Amino acid sequence: MCMPSPSIDQFVDALKQTVLANKRWVPPPGKGSLYIRPLIMGSGEILGLGAAPEYTFLIYVSPVGNYFKEGLAPLNLYVEEEFDRASRGGTGGVKSITNYAPGLKALTRAKNRGFSDVLYLDSTNKKNLEEVSSCNIFVVKGNAISTPATNGTILAGITRKSIIDIARDHGYQVEEGTITVDELIHADEVFCTGTAVGVAPVGSITYQGTRMEFKTGAQTVSQQLYFTLEAIKKGLIEDKKGWIVEIDQ
Numbered sequence: 398m399c400m401p402s403p404s405i406d407q408f409v410d411a412l413k414q415t416v417l418a419n420k421r422w423v424p425p426p427g428k429g430s431l432y433i434r435p436l437i438m439g440s441g442e443i444l445g446l447g448a449a450p451e452y453t454f455l456i457y458v459s460p461v462g463n464y465f466k467e468g469l470a471p472l473n474l475y476v477e478e479e480f481d482r483a484s485r486g487g488t489g490g491v492k493s494i495t496n497y498a499p500g501l502k503a504l505t506r507a508k509n510r511g512f513s514d515v516l517y518l519d520s521t522n523k524k525n526l527e528e529v530s531s532c533n534i535f536v537v538k539g540n541a542i543s544t545p546a547t548n549g550t551i552l553a554g555i556t557r558k559s560i561i562d563i564a565r566d567h568g569y570q571v572e573e574g575t576i577t578v579d580e581l582i583h584a585d586e587v588f589c590t591g592t593a594v595g596v597a598p599v600g601s602i603t604y605q606g607t608r609m610e611f612k613t614g615a616q617t618v619s620q621q622l623y624f625t626l627e628a629i630k631k632g633l634i635e636d637k638k639g640w641i642v643e644i645d646q
Contacts, residue, residue, distance in 0.1 A: 475507040475512040535590065596626065
């Protein structure tokens with residue numbers, strides 16, 4: 398992208414300052430969260446094709462509830478075969494607007510058909526799972542949890558990483574690799590992870606006119622992992638990984 402980035406210290410300090418300046422907008426416990434969106438954009442003057450001579454780093458926040466209108470209800474996904482989210486050699490592995498704009502038509506079409514979101518396949522073979530429009534995907538079979546590997550076309554989400562670590566702590570065998578769409582028929586559970594969506598169970602996936610349904614609700618793997626992550630966030634479980642950053646008021 399040819400864009401400079403702030404240092405880690407600059408980034409964290411800016412986050413803290415922004416949250417403190419907007420602390421009155423933090424929802425009460427259990428009523429939502431304060432969504433934080435860092436952004437870098439080209440702001441220097443240039444008309445020709447080329448990197449901007451200047452960039453602006455900013456952070457905006459907003460109180461939010463659940464990302465999906467279903468709330469905590471299971472999602473119903475549609476496997477997209479016509480449109481691609483990203484391709485090899487592109488920007489699929491970074492959080493760029495170029496990964497979201499191309500999917501708007503597919504997402505709108507899926508929602509008009511009654512689906513929650515779109516599940517994309519790899520652009521080369523149209524057979525391997527990539528990710529959902531706004532989140533990573535996990536497939537559960539017995540004690541094994543699989544998720545597509547971050548090979549340049551998939552965003553390495555921080556919630557994805559957190560869930561992988563928690564799952565391994567719980568004794569699950571987590572595999573990052575290739576998952577074909579045909580393997581979904583053998584899955585016990587499917588769930589999604591993301592900054593905005595948290596951990597969202599998937600109730601069904603429709604592929605080529607066939608609807609595959611998965612286990613949801615109590616006593617599921619996704620629910621166990623979700624409760625653990627939320628407990629760490631809220632301080633109900635000791636944070637042994639150094640994930641929590643306290644902000645002095």
